[in-house]
Amino acid sequence: MTYQSGDIKVQALQNIDLTINPGEFTAIVGPSGSGKTTLLNIIGGLDSPTKGSVKINDTYITQLHEDELIDFRLHNIGFIFQSYNLIPVLTAKENVEFLMLLQNREEEFRSERTLKLLKAVGLEDQIYKRPNEMSGGQQQRVAVARALASKPSFILADEPTANLDSKSSENLLNIMQKLNKNEKTTFIFSTHDQRVINKANRIVTIEDGKIISDTSQ
Amino acid sequence: MIIKIAFKNIWRNSLRSWTVIIAISLGIFGGLAVISTATGLSKMRQNNAIETYISHIQIHDTNFLQYARTNDTINQKTDILSFLNLSQLVSGISTRIKAESFIQSAGGTSGVILNGITPDQEKSVTRIYQKLKKGNYFQDYKRKPPIILSQILSTKLNAKINTTVQCSFVNSKGEPAVCLFKVIDIFQTNNSLYDEVNAFVKAEDLKSYNQLSGIHEIAIKLENESNVESFRKKLIENFPNHQIDSWRGIAPELGYADKMMNLILIIFLIIIMLALAFGIINTMLMAVLERKKELGMLLSIGMNKRKVFGMIIWESIFLALLSGPLGLVCSYVAISIFAKKGIDLSFAASGLKSVGIESTIYPYVENSFYYIISIMVILTAILSSIYPAIKALKLNPSETLRTAN
Numbered sequence: 362m363t364y365q366s367g368d369i370k371v372q373a374l375q376n377i378d379l380t381i382n383p384g385e386f387t388a389i390v391g392p393s394g395s396g397k398t399t400l401l402n403i404i405g406g407l408d409s410p411t412k413g414s415v416k417i418n419d420t421y422i423t424q425l426h427e428d429e430l431i432d433f434r435l436h437n438i439g440f441i442f443q444s445y446n447l448i449p450v451l452t453a454k455e456n457v458e459f460l461m462l463l464q465n466r467e468e469e470f471r472s473e474r475t476l477k478l479l480k481a482v483g484l485e486d487q488i489y490k491r492p493n494e495m496s497g498g499q500q501q502r503v504a505v506a507r508a509l510a511s512k513p514s515f516i517l518a519d520e521p522t523a524n525l526d527s528k529s530s531e532n533l534l535n536i537m538q539k540l541n542k543n544e545k546t547t548f549i550f551s552t553h554d555q556r557v558i559n560k561a562n563r564i565v566t567i568e569d570g571k572i573i574s575d576t577s578q
Numbered sequence: 579m580i581i582k583i584a585f586k587n588i589w590r591n592s593l594r595s596w597t598v599i600i601a602i603s604l605g606i607f608g609g610l611a612v613i614s615t616a617t618g619l620s621k622m623r624q625n626n627a628i629e630t631y632i633s634h635i636q637i638h639d640t641n642f643l644q645y646a647r648t649n650d651t652i653n654q655k656t657d658i659l660s661f662l663n664l665s666q667l668v669s670g671i672s673t674r675i676k677a678e679s680f681i682q683s684a685g686g687t688s689g690v691i692l693n694g695i696t697p698d699q700e701k702s703v704t705r706i707y708q709k710l711k712k713g714n715y716f717q718d719y720k721r722k723p724p725i726i727l728s729q730i731l732s733t734k735l736n737a738k739i740n741t742t743v744q745c746s747f748v749n750s751k752g753e754p755a756v757c758l759f760k761v762i763d764i765f766q767t768n769n770s771l772y773d774e775v776n777a778f779v780k781a782e783d784l785k786s787y788n789q790l791s792g793i794h795e796i797a798i799k800l801e802n803e804s805n806v807e808s809f810r811k812k813l814i815e816n817f818p819n820h821q822i823d824s825w826r827g828i829a830p831e832l833g834y835a836d837k838m839m840n841l842i843l844i845i846f847l848i849i850i851m852l853a854l855a856f857g858i859i860n861t862m863l864m865a866v867l868e869r870k871k872e873l874g875m876l877l878s879i880g881m882n883k884r885k886v887f888g889m890i891i892w893e894s895i896f897l898a899l900l901s902g903p904l905g906l907v908c909s910y911v912a913i914s915i916f917a918k919k920g921i922d923l924s925f926a927a928s929g930l931k932s933v934g935i936e937s938t939i940y941p942y943v944e945n946s947f948y949y950i951i952s953i954m955v956i957l958t959a960i961l962s963s964i965y966p967a968i969k970a971l972k973l974n975p976s977e978t979l980r981t982a983n
Contacts (some may be wrong), residue, residue: 398980402976405878407878407975407976407979408976427883428882428883431877431880431881431882431883432880432882434878434879434880435879435880435881435882436880440875440878440879442875442979446871446872446875446979448583448872448876449590449872450583450586450587450589450590451583451586455579458579459579460879460880462579463880463881463882463885507879511880
């Protein structure tokens with residue numbers, strides 16, 4: 362996988378061969394610039410590899426057209442971003458409901474699932490608050506609930522604790538771990554936060570765009 | 579939800595949105611104010627001319643307007659008058675005799691067109707009787723035949739009420755005729771050019787001095803101005819050997835002014851819509867560029883391009899829906915008030931009068947114009963949001979998430 366940075370073509374990833382199994386809690390670790398985010402973007406269909414393919418369940422997403430890929434992401438992948446990226450004009454409830462609306466889910470289903478998810482992340486008393494009325498930790502928990510709302514096959518989280526204090530990080534990780542254990546939700550996250558790494562049951566280490574180790578714990 | 583987000587999005591930067599909304603509203607208000615004033619001015623000039631001296635339709639002998647000979651009278655006078663009397667579209671008919679004359683008084687001389695009228699008939703067609711100093715429309719006079727002069731001519735000739743003036747012209751036999759008239763009243767219209775060359779006498783007096791049995795002109799006023807062209811066509815079909823003109827043909831300058839006003843109206847509309855378009859493009863482009871990361875996120879999590887496009891379009895529509903009605907309502911209220919009260923331009927009265935316009939202008943806009951503007955505002959908003967929406971669609975989600983603030 363190469364990309365252009367100014368006049369220079371940068372090879373971000375090379376010879377990556379990685380299989381993630383359902384229910385795994387995988388951390389992709391490595392120093393800054395090692396290719397963690399690029400790998401997540403490729404898995405999530407946000408970037409396309411110059412060579413190779415990505416297969417999710419039975420679909421080669423690298424062969425999908427742009428519109429098909431957006432639809433695929435809507436139904437199969439949940440995203441958690443480093444800087445939360447909630448829709449600022451919507452409440453916590455509306456943010457979580459949003460993906461289900463895009464999926465044309467029934468109102469009853471949406472309300473029920475939204476409340477269930479917000480309860481699962483401990484925000485049942487914050488449902489009518491907007492992002493700017495919540496702390497960073499609370500916003501990230503809304504983002505987790507939103508990522509789960511569409512019932513995705515797995516969740517990609519790009520450094521989800523990078524902007525959080527230690528208490529909020531711990532809280533968030535516990536929620537994610539609980540969801541992983543109870544709901545069998547697959548999580549793949551990039552991080553260089555040791556607390557996150559300690560919670561992961563599989564650690565994939567990348568350096569200079571190459572996987573240098575892949576261990577389970 | 580997309581519509582809800584779009585509506586909420588425009589209030590993210592409420593100061594900017596209000597600035598745009600007020601700017602667009604003011605644009606619409608300003609445009610409509612100018613258009614309504616100009617239209618009111620044009621209509622007033624047109625109505626003044628029609629009601630004061632032109633009437634809606636005039637019938638002449640085919641040669642009369644070209645040569646102005648005394649003998650060029652209307653042949654089928656009786657048939658035409660019967661036809662007109664039977665028509666329900668006609669509200670007034672006046673038969674006139676005309677004579678190009680030389681008028682003299684102790685104080686001066688001038689050229690003048692003598693209009694020989696039957697006062698009761700003329701009242702049904704023109705409003706000269708309302709423009710008199712004393713209100714004596716040929717009711718009160720003794721011995722000498724009466725004449726009504728304009729204020730301009732009266733001043734020029736130094737001929738006040740009760741003074742005698744002498745008119746000379748060529749009669750129907752081609753012989754010079756001289757006759758004396760007594761000034762019984764003075765009129766003043768809003769058109770000084772008309773006033774300068776017209777005077778009124780009784781048709782029967784002019785007939786006898788002229789030794790004439792026919793008439794030169796039939797002036798017709800219709801119940802409704804919109805029927806003028808169709809009724810004129812009907813008259814031409816029935817009386818093809820006559821010169822039959824509508825007010826547009828008689829005073830083409832009024833028709834041109836009307837056409838020019840329509841053109842100005844279109845130009846103003848284009849300017850208003852361009853201002854609106856640039857306002858929306860600028861606002862929406864800023865909104866898109868400011869929200870690159872959020873739009874990238876929406877594309878990432880599965881909002882398809884059609885919905886992103888729709889969201890941007892809706893945001894523009896909301897801006898237009900807020901600013902359009904605000905501008906239209908303000909314009910409607912202001913125009914309605916001034917349409918009754920009038921805009922007082924008495925400081926420029928003499929200048930306006932020289933082109934046939936009164937010093938109080940009543941703005942006028944047809945109601946349909948408000949609907950047209952409403953539709954155009956929304957269409958312009960949609961069209962002008964296409965470019966920012968396309969910009970939004972071209973965003974690369976991973977790129978924006980990586981680089982945008």
